[in-house]
Amino acid sequence: MKPGFRILPHTSEMGLELKAPDWASFYRCAAEGLLAVYGARLEGRGRARLSWSFRGGSPEDVLVAWLNELVFLVGTKRFRLSGLEVLQAAPDGLRVRILGERRRRLPLEREIKAATYHGLKVRALRSGLTARLILDV
Amino acid sequence: MSRFRRIDDYRWELPRAGAMRVPGLVYATERMLPKFEAEKVAEQVANVAALPGIVRYSLAMPDAHWGYGMPVGGVAATSAEDGVISPGAVGYDISCGVRLLRSDLKAAEVKAVLPKLMDTLFKTVPSGVGSEGPFRLSQPELRKVFAQGARWAVAKGYGERADLEAVEDGGALAEADPERPSPRAVERGQNQLGTLGSGNHFLELQEVVEVYEPGTAAVFGLFPGQLTVLIHTGSRGCGYQICDDFLRSMQSAARKYNISLPDRQLCCAPFASPEGRAYLGAMGAAANFARANRQAITHLTRQAFLRAVGRDLGLRVVYDVAHNLCQVEEHEVAGRMRRLCVHRKGATRAFPAGRPELPEAYRAVGQPVLVPGSMGTASYVLVGTETAMQETWGTTAHGAGRMMSRHQALKQIQGQALFNQLKRLGIEVRTDSFRGLAEEAPFAYKDVSEVVAACHGAGISRKVARMRPIGVVKG
Numbered sequence: 001m002k003p004g005f006r007i008l009p010h011t012s013e014m015g016l017e018l019k020a021p022d023w024a025s026f027y028r029c030a031a032e033g034l035l036a037v038y039g040a041r042l043e044g045r046g047r048a049r050l051s052w053s054f055r056g057g058s059p060e061d062v063l064v065a066w067l068n069e070l071v072f073l074v075g076t077k078r079f080r081l082s083g084l085e086v087l088q089a090a091p092d093g094l095r096v097r098i099l100g101e102r103r104r105r106l107p108l109e110r111e112i113k114a115a116t117y118h119g120l121k122v123r124a125l126r127s128g129l130t131a132r133l134i135l136d137v
Numbered sequence: 138m139s140r141f142r143r144i145d146d147y148r149w150e151l152p153r154a155g156a157m158r159v160p161g162l163v164y165a166t167e168r169m170l171p172k173f174e175a176e177k178v179a180e181q182v183a184n185v186a187a188l189p190g191i192v193r194y195s196l197a198m199p200d201a202h203w204g205y206g207m208p209v210g211g212v213a214a215t216s217a218e219d220g221v222i223s224p225g226a227v228g229y230d231i232s233c234g235v236r237l238l239r240s241d242l243k244a245a246e247v248k249a250v251l252p253k254l255m256d257t258l259f260k261t262v263p264s265g266v267g268s269e270g271p272f273r274l275s276q277p278e279l280r281k282v283f284a285q286g287a288r289w290a291v292a293k294g295y296g297e298r299a300d301l302e303a304v305e306d307g308g309a310l311a312e313a314d315p316e317r318p319s320p321r322a323v324e325r326g327q328n329q330l331g332t333l334g335s336g337n338h339f340l341e342l343q344e345v346v347e348v349y350e351p352g353t354a355a356v357f358g359l360f361p362g363q364l365t366v367l368i369h370t371g372s373r374g375c376g377y378q379i380c381d382d383f384l385r386s387m388q389s390a391a392r393k394y395n396i397s398l399p400d401r402q403l404c405c406a407p408f409a410s411p412e413g414r415a416y417l418g419a420m421g422a423a424a425n426f427a428r429a430n431r432q433a434i435t436h437l438t439r440q441a442f443l444r445a446v447g448r449d450l451g452l453r454v455v456y457d458v459a460h461n462l463c464q465v466e467e468h469e470v471a472g473r474m475r476r477l478c479v480h481r482k483g484a485t486r487a488f489p490a491g492r493p494e495l496p497e498a499y500r501a502v503g504q505p506v507l508v509p510g511s512m513g514t515a516s517y518v519l520v521g522t523e524t525a526m527q528e529t530w531g532t533t534a535h536g537a538g539r540m541m542s543r544h545q546a547l548k549q550i551q552g553q554a555l556f557n558q559l560k561r562l563g564i565e566v567r568t569d570s571f572r573g574l575a576e577e578a579p580f581a582y583k584d585v586s587e588v589v590a591a592c593h594g595a596g597i598s599r600k601v602a603r604m605r606p607i608g609v610v611k612g
Binding site for chain 2: 007009010011012013014057060061065068071072075076078106108109110111113114116117118119120134136137
């Protein structure tokens, strides 16, 4: 399975469909999908390095916590992400290094309030991992 | 085949099935129903009906549409004794709501200065993604906002004491616990007071074009031709963070209390549990932030009017009402009064005459209900009714309700074209995002007049006045 994401239409919100061959690329795809909803992508060279980790719960818990961390970083801290290093990825945990820099202004296409649990199910297939989730925008 | 069973022209029952503890009840015309079916409204109404302690019905208003967890336009009352409280049934934008200001002027009197007035409003009231307000607050000061709501703003000089009389709960929700919001929620709120935000949030200048109940309109201070201002915004980042924090803690609470639900977004805890009380306190804090936010924007709006028009236009608050909130209310159930947690997500309180919660000035006629439409059509002022009290826990619709995704809207029109189209209709728009403007195109929404007609026809609120937009500041 090739890693990727697709933005799904939703009447009032926006959705993301994710697929990836392994957990590390799955969480990375989720981040890239979220950035695409913001109208942004991993780019530039940032000097700041942040560490983030989450342990415990289901893959859905990890995914929601990860995306909501990014919502905080991008939406509130105006952190422009330039790179991600997935240090450890599993169904019940994630440890990443986030590269980028804080900007005084960070143009974004829209505000994302949060990633939701609505109808969220991370499926582990023989070919890889898939999920659909709804973002409150 | 439809899952709904017709009760009358405006009421449709979703019979109990599966995990539903109560039936669903949807308010809609027959014409609206296929959309409810095609989308996931029926499924979401059924999911909400599985909440422990839900009383009588899982409800959906005529503007209901697919949301997450609870449909937008959903209402659920749970018992305060043995029911639950659910952050997912309130949503992220806690206490998002609308505030209507009335002026002493006729809209025609500002026509000549309208472009200047709109420019000034756009400069004075921060809007758009990531916008920051002019009131940067220290953490202790923000905790005061969480406790005092709009009263904090008025005490600081950002408004008049009379404003508070026309805000729900006198401007501050008593259940608020200012210490409950997390440090991250505080951080997200510190620079956002006095901002509209983006998406469907707006500030509109409007003209009252039709009055349906002159007596009630007079009590609300409304008259034909009048210039009014409608403000739509909520608790901004701190509300989103509070919802997110508590959705996380409620996931474990649901396991602790052995609550199983069809949708994890509806996770909840018993109202009386420590987790339930903690959420109520934090949600109240966000509600108070939202009220202070709309009060601060009122202050900025008055300043902009003064600057652009050169004199005080007598802008007074008609009403300020939330449409995403859980409120603890007394309602009659099977002949006895019970304390209920009424979750309204995209639904407006619509209390009738006589309720003690209403401002004294409105107690003889009922609560003003503010129903904004899309920016190219109309908005309505309705009044609460006894039928609403008996059937919907005193609730009615909150707006037009989306019917088209942002993606579809963008495919149909470009922002600049929409801007020009609205200008030809006599509507001055100010925005920093043509893309955002196109996403909120009027055709992406249901016909607000049809929604209002359904509310009026069902008797869950009555039409008082209709306004048309003449200027829009779009977030």
